Amino acid sequence: MNAPNSTSILGGRLIDPASGIDSVTDIFIHNGKILAIGEPPEGFTAHHTIDASGQIVCPGLVDLSARMREPGQEHIATIASETALAARSGITTLCCPPDTDPVIDTPAVVTLLLRRAKRSARARLLPIGAMTQQLAGEHLSEMVALKRAGCVAMSNGYAPLANTLVERRALEYAATFGITAILRPEDRHLRNNGYAHEGPVSARLGLPGIPEAAESVAVARDLALAEHTGCRIHFHLLSSGTAARMIEQAQQQRLQVSANVAAHQLHLTEMDIEDFDSNCHLNPPLRSLADREALRAALAKGVIGAICSDHQPLKADAKEAPFPSTATGMAGLQTLLPLTLKLVDEGVLGLSEAIARITCGPADMLGLPYGRLQPGSSADICIFDPHRHWVLKREEMPSSGRNTPFIGWEFQGQVTHTLFEGRIVFHSDSTTQA
Amino acid sequence: MNDDKIYMQAEAINELIGEMTQAIKTRLEVQQIKDPVMIGIHTGGVWLAERLHKLLGIKQPLGTLDISFYRDDFTRIGMNPKVKPSQIPFELEDRHIILVDDVLQTGRTIRAAMNEIFDYGRPASITLATLVERSGRELPIQPSVVGVRPPLTSEQQITLTGPDPLKLIIGTSKQETRGTS
């Protein structure tokens, strides 16, 4: 029970929302697992010792939606590049949506992805399977085979299901086998050819609007089907206050529904697309200030239990065109923790609650054993300095991470160490690998 | 603006205008010009031309030019935000023109004005009358009729203010005259 597989992290403020711990204490790691918290086990000698005094030690972050662009678009980003960025950002578990190329709709693609991850990943990749073949919304995929191969949930990505009958069948089938369905609620007819939240800003800029109803109509439909089928539904990327309220009611009626929100949606609004800032061309769109406040309230109440990055690396020129011609999406890994901590600064959540929304909260929604610091659990740990100020600089971002509207923002709280399965995959004093 | 001095008051200027009227009449007689037309250059030249036009009893209405579109310093100072329309309410083809401006210094304004006049047609002749002729010529342009020739250093600026009463002001500050006269 000693070197070289042993690490101790000493003197940090340990926050583990899952167990309710929030105190200055030590943590001991051996063979990739957490061995003990508090007192070192008898005979323990550490190969590595991390002095975490003045810092916060919390579970490694769990991100419910991050695209690696692998397989299929390795010219944009790779598992190696994106998990390195995740490690820098304190994220140790990444759920990958099925819209890769090829689509994650067969066990072979899952196996491929996991094999590549094993080779180059500095974080855990958990594939989300396609609910329908090719994400076309017509034929069900082999959900059970996908689950057995390692998919943690099923989703149809951004593509809506063709019709309510297919949706009903997909949810019934998933429910049969205890599979969670991740749905991005959107009525594509109401979305039409919209580019921005339908409101005063889109009216002034002449950008075709996406009404709030495009989301709430879909949520109403999905909730009715959740009740009908008994399927566990996780709503992905809420953008509107109305949808959050509908989900709150459904939860009060004991439906098994949960929800997440993208970190940027809690900070930006439609006003940020002024002057056609294409970095704010997002899906779902940035909505009104009232929506943002309602989302924050729902997050505080726990109606929304997870914050995700919805990380989407893009080609360098994908945002260099007039607003409607640009690709949607932003690179979000590097801002997941800082934007969440900003909510604490702004009084939306307590620190422990905020950390819960990016650790055990998302893990619980998919029934994953991660995002917690308990003896026996995987030693996925994020250590950050809560007082360190830093500015997000474009030139310091990897090329796949530059498409963010947060360039130039000042944040407080910066990751100093990330441990994944007991290995130090990032520490801020050197850019090289431990 | 603080060290501006009045060089000439309205009465004295009116006297000069009277003398200029006589000089123009004489010149027209010598050249046997019967029915001239008059054009004033914005802004000071128009104030002056209004008076000369009346005193000379010219039948055709007064024409006015804003030479902003013909300036040679557009690429240096850009568009004049207070540009006024040029108004030539007569055919100037084959007409004898009396062109009136307040101060002749570099000659660039007169060059611009002549260019603009030729875009309205081909005049028979142009006679230049200015209230002030001063040093600083950069182009080969001379007036036929002049009110006064004050001795000025190159730092000194002379400007006509108006329209009523007219005053000639001398300033030493290199202030914001638009371009040079």
Added chain:
Amino acid sequence: MSKPNIQLDSHGRLKHFLTIDGLKREMLTEILDTAESFTGVSERVVKKVPLLRGKTICNLFFENSTRTRTTFEVAAKRLSADVLNLNVSTSSTTKGETLLDTLRNLEAMHVDMFVIRHSDSGAAHFFATHAAPHISVINAGDGQHAHPTQAMLDMFTIRRHKEEFTGLRVAIVGDVLHSRVARSQILALNTLGTSEVRVIAPRTLLPPDPRTLGVHIFHDLEEGIRDVDVVIMLRLQKERMTGALLPSEHEYFQLYGLTEKRLKAAKPDAIVMHPGPINRGVEMDSQVADGPRSVILQQVSFGIAVRMAVMSMTMGTQAQGAAAR
């Protein structure tokens, strides 16, 4: 709102003309006054002034519009500029060359100004943001966003007939939702101090909350044009029928078509405007279009003077000693 207005240079002068939004009343008045001075040029023997001699203006039209392109071309030529006309169909750019490549290529030809029309809202902003610092950009219509020179020529026409904007009541009739012209007109009318701007249309042709644009809403034409001084009719695109925004042209004309009879509700000296081209029998009948109240043809000729004004004002900011005045 703390962002600097990208249309203005560091001395607050008009560098690009992309939208009416964010411009002050004095600036709009300056455009109208300058245009007033240019109206005379078109009536002279030599219809040209030497202001932009040696400058190259590129008309970059990603959407076909012979009318608008021609007025910009005439305006540029009357300012003695050299004109490059490029019609780029959007499909060819989406296939290969990006808009940024197109821009860079033209910059290499030493273009001094771009006049750009594009089907994407924000395209002119994109050009202005990415063009080399000495280049001016004029928006000749971008998506559903703005068409500021059209709006200014409409303001010019109104001012010719009504002199003052304060005290005026103006009604805009038709497809406000999809109209870049209407958006720019509303902003210009409000900035210039118009007492009341009304829009008249069914809800399918209005933005969700048009009051945020600073207008009063009417759904009934006769009620909406009661006692107005100016009636602006908007063009109705055929696609509005297929997009389920309207049942038919016939029903639209029944409800919103301007006829002599309906025009009686407006003030006796009200003028009727239309950005053209008119769909006779859809937006208005021929009697009105060709009638004594119609100022539609004047709009076209004033369009040249307004574009000359905007071109010379924006090009004037390229002066090295721009602060000199």
